[in-house]
Amino acid sequence: MSAVVFLDIDGVLNSTESAIRLGTYKRLCQRAVANLNLVTLTTQAEIVVSSSWRIIHDLARLRVLLSEAGVKAHVRDVTPQLVSVQGSGGLYLSRPRRDEIRAWLDAHPDVDRWVVLDDSSDAGPDRYVQPDFAVGMSAEDAQAAIAILGAA
Secondary structure, three states: OEEEEEEOOEOOOEOHHHHHHHOOOOOOOHHHHHHHHHHHHHHOOEEEEOOOHHHHOOHHHHHHHHHHOOOOOOEEEEOOOOEEEEOOOOEEEEOOHHHHHHHHHHHOOOEEEEEEEOOOHHHOOOOEEOOEOOOEOOHHHHHHHHHHHOOO
């Protein structure tokens, strides 16, 4: 059996605070990355990217971007992008992240421990830690995630 962290990036590994300091949202906050590393090293969890970054970057590129930013855990996969058709005009709307996470979990029965790190409430409420977008993933968020996953 295995453990995964469903990872949003904006608001978790970057923040308003880090964007002001670094001049961009495209660079990740080292403090937030260190907090993520604490979670994955303590629990032996892999990462599944649920962030909208998975729409812009393929899995191979996400692995490089996260590794270059200092993320230590293996990036196992990305969640599927689920859409719903609304109305006769064919308007496409993204489904809530919790639905995409559930679809991924349903396809991976080997995962028995998981946590969601996401600043948006559409990812919760199950096994969910919601960092503050203004500051990103804190030490308290890391401890909450470790508690949800349990130590390996």
